[in-house]
Amino acid sequence: xxxxxxxxxxxxxxxAGTALFAPPxxxxxxxxxxxxxxxxxxxxxxxxxxxxxxxxxxxxxxxTLVTLSADNETLVPNLAESWEVNxxxxxxxxxxxxxxxxxxxxxxxxxxxxSILRLKNLKGSPSFLMDGLVSAEATDAKTVVFKLDAxxxxxxxxxxxxxxxxxxxxxxxxxxxxAGDDAAETDKxxxxxxANSAGSGPYKLASYAPDAxxxxxGNTDYYGDAPKFSEIVVTQIQDAVSQAQALETGQAxxxxxxxxxxxxxxxxxxxVTEIVPxxxxxxxxxxxxxxxxxxxxxxxxxxxxxxxxDYDGMLDFTVxxxxxxxxxxxxxxxxxxxxxxxxxxxxxxxxxMLEAAGxxxxxxxxxxxxDNVYGVDFNIMMQKVQQDFAAVGVExxxxxxxxxxxxxxxxxxxxxxxxxxxxxxxxxxxxYVQYFGMIEGFPWAGRAGLGHPELxxxxxxxxxxxxxxxxxxxxxxxxxTQLGEEMMKDAIILPLVSPNLVLAxxxxxxxxxxxxxCNLPLAEISRK
Amino acid sequence: xxxxxxxxxISIPFLLLGVASVSFLLSQMTKGDPLAxxxxxxMMSNPEIVETVKAQWGLDQPLPIRYLRYLGNLVQGDLGxxxxxxxxxxxxxxxxxxxxxxxxxxAMIIGTAMGLTLGLLSARFRGSAFDSIARIFALIGSSxxxxxxxxxxxxxxxxxxxxxxxxxxxxxxxxxxPHHTGFYTxxxxxxxxxxxxxxxxxxxxxxxxxxxxxxxxxxxxxxRSSIVEGLSLDYARTARAKGAxxxxxxxxxxxxxxxxxxxxxLGFTFAYLITGAVLTEAIFSWPGIGSYAVRAAGALDYPAxxxxxxxxxxxxxxxxxxxxxxxxxxxxRIKVH
Numbered sequence: 001x002x003x004x005x006x007x008x009x010x011x012x013x014x015x016a017g018t019a020l021f022a023p024p025x026x027x028x029x030x031x032x033x034x035x036x037x038x039x040x041x042x043x044x045x046x047x048x049x050x051x052x053x054x055x056x057x058x059x060x061x062x063x064t065l066v067t068l069s070a071d072n073e074t075l076v077p078n079l080a081e082s083w084e085v086n087x088x089x090x091x092x093x094x095x096x097x098x099x100x101x102x103x104x105x106x107x108x109x110x111x112x113x114x115s116i117l118r119l120k121n122l123k124g125s126p127s128f129l130m131d132g133l134v135s136a137e138a139t140d141a142k143t144v145v146f147k148l149d150a151x152x153x154x155x156x157x158x159x160x161x162x163x164x165x166x167x168x169x170x171x172x173x174x175x176x177x178x179a180g181d182d183a184a185e186t187d188k189x190x191x192x193x194x195a196n197s198a199g200s201g202p203y204k205l206a207s208y209a210p211d212a213x214x215x216x217x218g219n220t221d222y223y224g225d226a227p228k229f230s231e232i233v234v235t236q237i238q239d240a241v242s243q244a245q246a247l248e249t250g251q252a253x254x255x256x257x258x259x260x261x262x263x264x265x266x267x268x269x270x271x272v273t274e275i276v277p278x279x280x281x282x283x284x285x286x287x288x289x290x291x292x293x294x295x296x297x298x299x300x301x302x303x304x305x306x307x308x309x310d311y312d313g314m315l316d317f318t319v320x321x322x323x324x325x326x327x328x329x330x331x332x333x334x335x336x337x338x339x340x341x342x343x344x345x346x347x348x349x350x351x352x353m354l355e356a357a358g359x360x361x362x363x364x365x366x367x368x369x370x371d372n373v374y375g376v377d378f379n380i381m382m383q384k385v386q387q388d389f390a391a392v393g394v395e396x397x398x399x400x401x402x403x404x405x406x407x408x409x410x411x412x413x414x415x416x417x418x419x420x421x422x423x424x425x426x427x428x429x430x431x432y433v434q435y436f437g438m439i440e441g442f443p444w445a446g447r448a449g450l451g452h453p454e455l456x457x458x459x460x461x462x463x464x465x466x467x468x469x470x471x472x473x474x475x476x477x478x479x480x481t482q483l484g485e486e487m488m489k490d491a492i493i494l495p496l497v498s499p500n501l502v503l504a505x506x507x508x509x510x511x512x513x514x515x516x517x518c519n520l521p522l523a524e525i526s527r528k
Numbered sequence: 529x530x531x532x533x534x535x536x537x538i539s540i541p542f543l544l545l546g547v548a549s550v551s552f553l554l555s556q557m558t559k560g561d562p563l564a565x566x567x568x569x570x571m572m573s574n575p576e577i578v579e580t581v582k583a584q585w586g587l588d589q590p591l592p593i594r595y596l597r598y599l600g601n602l603v604q605g606d607l608g609x610x611x612x613x614x615x616x617x618x619x620x621x622x623x624x625x626x627x628x629x630x631x632x633x634x635a636m637i638i639g640t641a642m643g644l645t646l647g648l649l650s651a652r653f654r655g656s657a658f659d660s661i662a663r664i665f666a667l668i669g670s671s672x673x674x675x676x677x678x679x680x681x682x683x684x685x686x687x688x689x690x691x692x693x694x695x696x697x698x699x700x701x702x703x704x705x706p707h708h709t710g711f712y713t714x715x716x717x718x719x720x721x722x723x724x725x726x727x728x729x730x731x732x733x734x735x736x737x738x739x740x741x742x743x744x745x746x747x748x749x750x751x752r753s754s755i756v757e758g759l760s761l762d763y764a765r766t767a768r769a770k771g772a773x774x775x776x777x778x779x780x781x782x783x784x785x786x787x788x789x790x791x792x793x794l795g796f797t798f799a800y801l802i803t804g805a806v807l808t809e810a811i812f813s814w815p816g817i818g819s820y821a822v823r824a825a826g827a828l829d830y831p832a833x834x835x836x837x838x839x840x841x842x843x844x845x846x847x848x849x850x851x852x853x854x855x856x857x858x859x860x861r862i863k864v865h
Contacts, residue, residue, distance in 0.1 A: 034700040042568065043614055050568045123580040125571045184580045190614055209623060210613040211823070212815035213700065235700040237813045241679060242695055245687045251694035404560030404828040407572060411561070420569065435570065443573035 033229045033509075033525060036237040036252035042125070044208060045193035046165045047118050050125035052423060052519055053214070053234065055162045059518035060216060060232070062165025062199035065094050065112065065144075066156060068427050068517040070524075072333070075156055075427075079107060079166055079200065080144075089151040089470060092159075096142040101168040102197070102204045102219045109138030114169035116146070116159075118179035122187055126163035128434075129425070151470035157428035160517050168198035202227040202523045211236050216522075228511075228526035240375070247271050247504055253527075254505040254512060256520065259375035260322035263502045270507050277324055278501035279331040279516050280374045282421045284366070284385060284494050289450025290413040296359065297416050302491035304353035308392040309385060309494065310345045317384045318376045319499045326495035328484035329422070329436040335429045336480025340488070350392045362394045366417035367409050370400035373421045374499045381496060382419055413450045419496075427516040429480040430469060437461045437483070438490045448492045461486050529856065536849050544841055545599075551837040552598055555830050556591060563587070565611035565827035585611065598834070607838070608831030612823060617835035620820060625839065626710020627697060628816035631739065631808070632801040634732050638740030640794065642666075643747025647786075650748065651755035652778055662748065670745025678738045678811035685734060692734045695813035698727055735812040739805055743797050750793060754786030788859050795851030802843040803836060 043049040046062050059067075065080040080094035099107040113136040120130035135147045148155060158164065169179070175196070177189035197205035202222045206215040214234040218227035235252065237243045240262040243255035248268040258266075263273040286305075288297040311325050324332055327340035354360065366385070368378050379400055386396040399415060410418060425431060438445045438458040449456040461483060468479035487493060505512045511524040563578065566585060571577045582588040586597065601608060607617035646662040653659050669677075685692045697712050698704060705715035705724055712728035758764060759782050767777045806818035817839060824832035 030701055032701045042565075042612075050571070123577055125568050125577065127577065128571070128574065184584075194615060209815060210615065210620065211819060212623075212813075213696075231701075233700040235696060235813065236815065237695055238810050242682070242811065242813065245683060246694050248687050249690065249694050251696075251699060402560065402826050403569075404562065404564040404826065407561035407564050407569070408559060411572075422570075443570070446573050 030253075030527070031229055032231040032233060033254070033522075033527070034252045035232065035234045035254045035256060035520075036243040036246045037234060037256035038238045039211065039214065039234060039236050041208075041210065041214070043190060043193070044197070044205065045124075045190050046115070046163055046167060046199075047122045047126065048124040048190055048193075049163065055425075055517070055519040056522055057205075057214060057216070057234070058162035058165050058199075059201070059515075060203040060522040061197045061201045061205060062162070062167060063099070063107075063201050064160055064162065064164050064166065065096075066160045068160050068515055070513060070515075072427060072514075072516045075160055078160075079112070083156070085156070089153045089155065089472070090148045092146045092148075092155055094144045094146075096144070098223070099200050100221070100223045101171070101200045102221065103168065103171060104221055105168060105170065107166060107168075107200050108141050109144045110141075111169045112136075112144045112166050113138050114173075114179045115167045116164065118167070118177065118183055118187070119164060121179060121181055121183035123184040126161070126425070129158045129161055129163060150466075152430075153469055153472045153476055154428040154430040157426045157430075161426040162518050163425070165199060165201075168200070171198040203232060206231065227523070232522060241265075244504070247506065250506065252506075253509050254520075254525075256504075257375075258502045258504045260320055260500065260502055263504060266504070272503075272505055272507050272509075274503040274512075275322060275500045276503060276514055277332065278374065278499060278514065279333065280421065280423045280501070281326050281329075281331055281495045281498040282318075282373065282376050282378075282381065282419065283329060283496055284382075284417055284419045285444065285448065286492050286494075287410075287413060287416045287418065287448050287450065288455040288492075289448060289452045290416040293413075293416040294452065294455055296362070296364075298357060298359075299489075299491065300353055300357040301359045301362070304350045304357065304359070304392070305389065305394065306343055306491045306494050307346045307350040307353070308394070309343070309388045309496070311343060311496070312345075313388075314381070314384050314496050318381045318497050322375075323497045323499040326498045328487045329493040329495055330429045330432040330480065330484050330487075331424065332498055334424075334427070334432070334480075335477045336482075336484055337429075338477075339481045340484045343488070343494075345388070347391055354392060354394070360393065363397070364389070364394060364417055365397045365399055365415040366419065367399040367401055367406060367415040368419035369403050369406045371403070374423075374501075376421075376497060376499055378419055385419075385496075410447065424516050429483075430465070433461070433465050433468070433480075433483050433487075436487060436493050437465060438487070438492060439465060444492065456490070456492060458486055458490050529853075533849070533853065536852075540842070540845050543845060544838055545602075547841045548602055548834060548838055549595075549599070551834055552595060552830070555828065555833045556594070558828065560828045562611065562828045562830060565829050602834075607835040610824070610832045610835075611829040612827050612832065617831045620832065621817065621835050621839055623710070624815055624817045624820050625802075627814060628802060628805060628809070628818060630711040630713065630732065631735055631814055631816060632798060632805060634736035635739035635743065635801065635805075635808075636794065636798055638736055639743035639797075640740075640747060642740065642744045644751055644790075646744065647748040647751025648755060648778065648783065650752045651759065651782070652774075654752075654756060663752075666745040666748035668745075669741035670743070672742075674738060674742055674807040675811060677741070678735070678808060681734060681738060682811065693727075693730050695811070697731050697814065698724075699731075702727060735808050735814055738812075739801065739808045743801075746793060746797075747790065750790055751786050754789060755782045758782035758785045784858065788855065791851050791854045791858060795847040795854075799840075799843040799847035803840040 039053045040051040041053050042051050046058050063079045066075045067078040069076045081097040082095045084093045116136050120133055132148045134149045137145045175189050175192040178186045202219050203216040204219050206217040208214050216232040218230045237246055240258045244258055244262050244266050246252035247255045286297050286302050315323050325342040327342040330337050371378050382398050389396045436444045438456045439462045440453050440457050464479055464483050468476050501514050503512050508528045511526050515521050566581050610617050650659045650662045686694050705719045708715045708718050716725035716728050764777050767781050803821050806822050809816045809819045821836040
């Protein structure tokens with residue numbers, strides 16, 4: 001008996017030993033693509049989701065009418081094979097190609113209408129994309145007509161956003177989804193979308209475990225070119241160092257959030273790293289409407305403080321030089337930014353302007369989220385701002401906060417300076433004016449003015465914005481340039497860094513690229 | 529004894545009700561915007577979206593109404609829906625708790641085995657080189673921050689030497705076993721998949737060692753000091769006088785007495801690690817309850833905070849009860865009433 005127990009014990013120890021020294025699972029030749037990232041999923045419902053992970057998941061699973069080509073500028077057909085736009089950019093007609101959803105049913109104009117109306121009526125995070133839409137109509141099984149209440153030359157770009165993916169209406173409705181005017185109250189489909197999908201893309205949702213993994217299965221009935229992998233797994237790996245380790249060991253094929261410093265530490269010859277410019281940026285924002293700041297954070301003081309910042313040093317300090325300066329709150333490479341010249345530090349002029357404005361012995365507080373976004377540590381960034389402000393005699397107290405507290409204090413005007421970031425939803429400059437423009441009723445005008453629009457509203461911008469939306473091509477570019485210049489004059493939003501992006505992947509993977517609309521287009525990725 | 533256990537068990541729901549109420553009220557009074565997890569930053573200036581979300585999640589109701597609704601749901605076993613994951617909190621916890629339990633149990637086994645062995649041998653050979661080495665090893669384990677020891681061991685053993693796998697509970701390319709217990713090692717064995725069991729065990733080994741090492745220090749010190757003290761007491765002297773060899777004095781007489789204070793530490797540590805293994809979970813991408821708790825607290829995810837508090841409270845209450853029972857079992861002089 002004792003002998004048997006002893007043998008049994010030895011077997012268990014041997015098994016455990018085998019386990020401990022079992023070689024890690026290798027990627028080579030695998031039919032599964034593994035992506036390491038810290039997931040930020042807030043929903044997997046196209047009309048509710050709003051996050052970086054959501055962008056590439058939705059792009060792989062739900063197809064849009066048009067999409068952004070690899071040049072990150074040109075819109076190309078997707079579910080729509082062609083389209084027409086009327087002269088004043090208020091009516092858009094799309095002609096659908098023959099396509100099918102993952103369950104085999106055809107993609108019809110009624111599905112497009114239903115999906116876009118649901119996006120609008122759900123009042124979810126991406127619903128703003130459909131602001132101004134007054135009607136969506138299927139004129140036949142393959143033709144859809146959208147009408148807007150005002151010109152919008154960017155409507156096509158908006159419709160390329162991953163959140164505008166077309167959903168199998170019948171399937172979604174059978175699982176609690178609605179698209180009517182009361183969708184915000186009646187739609188109960190969000191839990192269903194967390195476990196199922198209803199798109200026409202090359203992949204479909206297999207399973208999702210929050211903060212653990214998101215599994216997509218290849219859509220074997222895909223009407224187009226067969227998906228390149230039978231399965232894509234997005235695995236939760238929180239930090240850049242661990243992601244790099246997963247890449248080096250072959251546990252992951254792609255790591256999405258590696259910063260340039262970590263990329264340099266990768267020794268494996270089997271890992272490729274490319275550093276590319278991104279359209280993301282981090283910025284500080286002034287809030288003249290904050291308590292007691294109306295007569296302090298004046299336009300002159302804002303301009304002076306903008307000149308106090310050492311933008312080149314900021315690049316080195318925050319991302320080790322792996323980034324670009326950005327002039328206005330419209331990212332480099334977007335329409336209208338070619339002619340904008342980033343600010344330069346001018347300490348003498350800043351001091352002079354502060355003195356002229358009577359702002360001596362200025363003491364300010366900056367409240368910001370205690371976070372690291374796109375490789376930029378906000379604490380380090382704000383310490384640099386603090387240092388630069390000190391050089392012109394302005395004392396800046398730093399107040400790093402949790403997101404929940406930051407949001408609470410932001411709305412109550414607790415401090416006059418904050419820091420935050422922005423990533424594009426689609427390729428187009430209007431989204432930036434719509435968010436950062438000092439136009440009454442627009443988000444940052446409200447945030448900066450806090451009930452006192454007269455402190456921040458720039459009367460020139462509303463007209464320019466309307467003209468830009470009614471224009472296209474070079475005319476629109478010129479108007480966005482003017483809007484960029486006006487926003488620089490506002491000096492409410494000061495872009496500090498546009499960090500570069502590291503594309504890090506195993507050497508047997510190809511087709512990895514950064515997209516302005518969709519983050520990482522999964523359908524283009526394959527194994528050599 | 530049975531009556532005592534029953535009394536303690538009956539009191540648990542009432543204690544939990546109190547804990548849930550305090551947790552609810554404290555989280556509601558905490559400064560912060562609960563919409564942080566529900567409305568993305570860029571949409572927080574959109575009043576239409578904000579109002580819609582508030583209404584959908586009942587945040588437009590006064591606090592007393594929200595409290596009564598919360599208690600009403602709780603009594604029916606409904607912990608609510610997480611603001612962050614948009615799924616029932618009970619589902620989230622049911623998914624994550626087994627992951628944490630598997631890790632913590634493995635860590636406790638490793639930590640206790642190492643701590644007991646080192647403590648015992650250190651006491652036996654006190655003052656020797658082994659004693660010093662064992663104490664230093666234990667001290668390092670409990671002094672090094674887990675985020676450092678975890679990352680370094682992961683780098684050396686996984687990246688450089690490739691003798692243990694990377695992070696997570698299984699390689700991402702491998703699907704989890706069919707759910708029975710939520711413990712991947714156990715479920716793999718139930719499924720009769722030995723290869724999957726080996727994979728699950730391999731993935732468990734390093735995080736369990738890192739976490740176990742962290743608790744080794746306190747166990748080693750406690751066992752060592754208790755045994756050293758025990759070896760100088762009358763009962764040890766009597767045993768020696770009766771001709772018992774030192775090994776027997778150590779194992780039969782000093783060790784059982786050293787186990788009594790150890791039980792308290794083990795009970796407390798186990799309960800603490802249920803929600804406290806956050807760093808290990810983060811480094812090893814272990815989808816457990818600790819990381820869920822931290823995320824819930826940071827985002828003011830009220831339902832998730834409540835759910836985790838209840839789980840943590842249950843863990844402490846049960847651990848205390850089991851410790852008391854174990855005390856009585858280990859030391860017949862102690863009676864429970």
